[in-house]
Amino acid sequence: MLNRLFHKPAPVEGTLRSLADSANLQMGVAVDDRLLRGDPRYRELIAREFNMVTAEDAMKFERLHPEPDVYTFEDGDLITGFAQAHGVAVRGHALVWHRMNPAWIEDAVTSPEHLLKLLREHVVTVATHYRGRACAWDVVNEAVSDDGALRESVWLRGLGKEYIEKAFTWAHEADPDACLFYNDYGCEHPGPKQDAVFTLISDLKSRDVPIHGMGFQGHMNVESAPGRRKVTRTLERFATLGLRLQFTEADIWLRSDDCLKPTALKKQARLYAMLMQQGLAQGCFDGFTVWGVADHQSWVPAHFPSWGAPLLFDEDYAEKPAYDALRQALHKSSRRMAR
Numbered sequence: 001m002l003n004r005l006f007h008k009p010a011p012v013e014g015t016l017r018s019l020a021d022s023a024n025l026q027m028g029v030a031v032d033d034r035l036l037r038g039d040p041r042y043r044e045l046i047a048r049e050f051n052m053v054t055a056e057d058a059m060k061f062e063r064l065h066p067e068p069d070v071y072t073f074e075d076g077d078l079i080t081g082f083a084q085a086h087g088v089a090v091r092g093h094a095l096v097w098h099r100m101n102p103a104w105i106e107d108a109v110t111s112p113e114h115l116l117k118l119l120r121e122h123v124v125t126v127a128t129h130y131r132g133r134a135c136a137w138d139v140v141n142e143a144v145s146d147d148g149a150l151r152e153s154v155w156l157r158g159l160g161k162e163y164i165e166k167a168f169t170w171a172h173e174a175d176p177d178a179c180l181f182y183n184d185y186g187c188e189h190p191g192p193k194q195d196a197v198f199t200l201i202s203d204l205k206s207r208d209v210p211i212h213g214m215g216f217q218g219h220m221n222v223e224s225a226p227g228r229r230k231v232t233r234t235l236e237r238f239a240t241l242g243l244r245l246q247f248t249e250a251d252i253w254l255r256s257d258d259c260l261k262p263t264a265l266k267k268q269a270r271l272y273a274m275l276m277q278q279g280l281a282q283g284c285f286d287g288f289t290v291w292g293v294a295d296h297q298s299w300v301p302a303h304f305p306s307w308g309a310p311l312l313f314d315e316d317y318a319e320k321p322a323y324d325a326l327r328q329a330l331h332k333s334s335r336r337m338a339r
């Protein structure tokens with residue numbers, strides 16, 4: 001036992017990207033188009049370490065469709081262009097969400113028929129624009145509240161819950177090759193929200209709505225993160241639906257006072273490794289995306305000031321223990337051994 005406790009794992013050769021390639025895994029990162037434009041080190045690190053990117057903000061409704069008849073694809077196109085140049089896949093994010101919708105939607109809604117037409121046009125235009133460039137879409141994002149009820153939104157209010165299946169159907173018509181995900185947070189552990197999402201997806205699948213994947217966002221703090229058994233039970237449960245499973249927005253938050261403490265960084269590293277290991281143990285698990293590159297670029301401290309440092313790289317783009325832990329987990333994966 002003592003030997004195990006003091007055993008320092010042997011360093012692993014290879015980048016996350018090369019290890020993920022060997023494990024047949026999409027190792028993704030959320031990218032900010034402004035940093036992509038302005039920071040060569042950011043670009044270099046992403047191309048070296050990741051084989052998939054998600055647009056952190058550039059493909060949201062408000063950014064792509066700021067006025068009723070205006071689409072602004074430049075920032076999203078910058079991301080798909082970068083990805084293409086570096087042989088990296090793209091997850092589109094997100095076609096339908098209750099947040100980041102432009103104010104004009106509320107003003108423009110004159111009837112349910114009009115809202116339906118407006119949403120259909122948005123989904124079809126965006127999915128068509130990125131056809132062949134985005135291999136997957138978060139079609140519906142966060143449609144369920146923490147208590148398991150459907151979340152209040154302009155879409156639910158105006159269209160009822162049918163907006164969910166319609167969005168999947170339209171996205172599939174526009175891009176039949178894209179893998180279509182339902183994406184949400186807080187479903188990594190059993191509870192009313194997970195139950196409601198499971199029921200929602202089971203119902204869609206039973207009626208042949210084209211939904212292909214479940215994205216577990218994976219935002220969590222070190223104190224309330226689910227344990228190994230809960231994560232396993234969760235992934236096994238959703239695997240029964242015949243879906244592809246991914247962690248789509250992983251970040252594991254430390255208390256602000258602990259961000260440089262070795263014990264906290266090790267705990268964070270263990271949690272990242274646990275998520276990766278439990279994912280890799282499922283044959284249908286094929287993607288692990290982290291929600292940002294370096295700690296200071298994360299959304300977390302701006303929204304939750306007592307938490308921070310949730311990512312794999314520090315402010316100097318130096319690798320953190322969590323980075324090494326993910327490499328170890330990929331290196332040890334039986335998926336790699338089997339190849």
Ligand code: G3I
Pocket residue numbers: 056057060099100141185217249299
């Ligand atoms: O670009 C403007 C800038 O011009 C302005 O000066 C500044 C002032 O606040 O705001 C900037 O926009 C911000 C944008 O991030 C870019 O930094 C928005 O206000 C801010 O709301 C936006 O936050 C994003 C948030 O989603 C809302 O869209 C975060 O970057 C992004 O990480 C976060 O991501 C979400 C996923 O999409 C869904 N799951 C949860 C996850 C975390 O909230």
